[in-house]
Amino acid sequence: MTAIEEARARYLRHVTVERGLSPNTVAAYRRDLTVYEEFLATRGIADAAGVSAGDVAEFAQWLRSRPGHPLAASSVSRMLSAVKSFHRFLTEEGLVADDVTTTARPPKLPARLPKAISIAQVEALLAATDGDSAQRLRDKALLELMYATGARVSEAVDLNVDDVIEGDVVRLFGKGNKQRIVPLGSYARKALDAYLVRARPVFSVRGTATPALFLGARGARVSRQNAWLIIQGAASRAKLGIEVSPHTLRHSFATHLLEGGADVRVVQELLGHASVATTQIYTLVTADALRDAYAAAHPRARWAPGEREAREAAAMRAGAAAVGR
Template sequence: MQDSLQDYLNYLSVERGLAKNTLESYGRDLRQFLSYLKEKKNLDLQATTQATVIGYLLLLQARGKATATLSRNLAAIKSYYHFLAREGMIERDPTINLDAPKQEKRLPRVLSVQDVEHLLEQPDLKNPVGVRDRAMLEVLYATGLRVSELVSLKINDLNLEMSYIRCFGKGSKERIVPLGSVATKYVKIYLEHARKFLASSPYEDTLFLNHHGKGLTRQGFWKIIKKYAENLDIAIEITPHTLRHSFATHLLENGADLRSVQEMLGHADISTTQVYTHLTKDRIKEVYEKAHPRAK
């Protein structure tokens, strides 16, 4: 089973070009499923039935796993068995008629423009780390990048003359995103006055560096933004994704069209982007109810 799993992960990496994080997630979920088959059920891949898969999902549910986790596991298992059937490693696909559980759509939490400004002003620009942090926060809010995309940026991905960046999203898909004048300004300051104090090698091409002179990790950036968020009197929890949500919502509130926001966010399906239209509609209703004399 482990050999077939490695073949499958190689297929996802080479032929479908899935990102490293996605591969790790699929691998982790499928190893746990294969362990369940072998240790709990004493089954192999050929003997797995639809009931076996459902039983595994029910076990995850009983352990308190969220609906999103169940859906992710089922997606990984279905894709794996589809690959096995296509390659002739199994005679039938036991997941062929299984549908993912419906997920309740939760609206993302966003910051007001004023709260974003307060957050961006937190880093101390008197030291290189503070300059780096300000540049990172400005880039994140200016572009709506995912954190994994932010920490993966290379110096050559910047075009500061034209104020845009190139990034690689899910499935290693390339996209070009405008950077904006303010973010461009702080990135220039970081490159000219701060990055040299963090770099441990002149050959390191990652844009944003940690105190060891290497590229920051997602976890490292998460700690940075949490540190600054603690200084603010804001009711909602601020995570790196909060700035991505705020980026999209503020664009739509100010007249950007949905298709352009989809392109900038790197969403494959516009339905993923449409969640932000609910937020802007709620905002319009809130403004109306506060301002119109006959709203209530």
């Protein structure tokens, strides 16, 4: 094992034990740092002490242009984040003298607004899980819980039965194993009750004893991939005609709360965001709804009689003139 491989192993133990990062995050760091080490090996570097700022900059450039598999800006940014965290750890531990990544800048990412669906589309999605079979009862409970709580798919499938507290709230474990308590709401509570009484016992006898809340057909915990397929199946039956993912329900949860007047700080707590700045992106999604509400309520925001028609006619004349030119 090379010196840099030993340093990586030490870093991964640190983020697992001391920082409490999730297994998925640790696995992503391991993959990204393996690519980084392989790049350094091509340059004859086997020790982190031998890495320069130029090496880090060339690594970022190589990721964007490597033959056969260039990475998008978002992927490059993620991998640079892992590399910067790794080198910062090495500096703090005294394993290297200087952090050579301090000048490394990730590529600028385009603004991407969260994709939410309308309340009517959510209702159609949830209605597509109606049914009395054990599978449909489970699917409805899962989707109702995800929309009611804004849970990430990993948080939902990691739930145990004991995490549903007195039927009214659910205990979620987010990034860094941070715990938060989120209300369930009457629809999700009813769906969970039906699942726990009528469906989960059917699944549980097919496998070994497990505390998992959501079980698959063989009695094991539902996986993230299973949850994705469950949502895809419901979206297909609902004939929504759009791409729906587990995160769509989380985005819709936040957007609908803000549209309903919830304080952004409250939504931040419910989502488990470390910074309110992350939550505030959802306020951009609701800007159209705010403008509509303003236009409907403010006496000076409404069109004067005949004004809308006059402006539309003027726009049409201008368009026709432009075509003529």
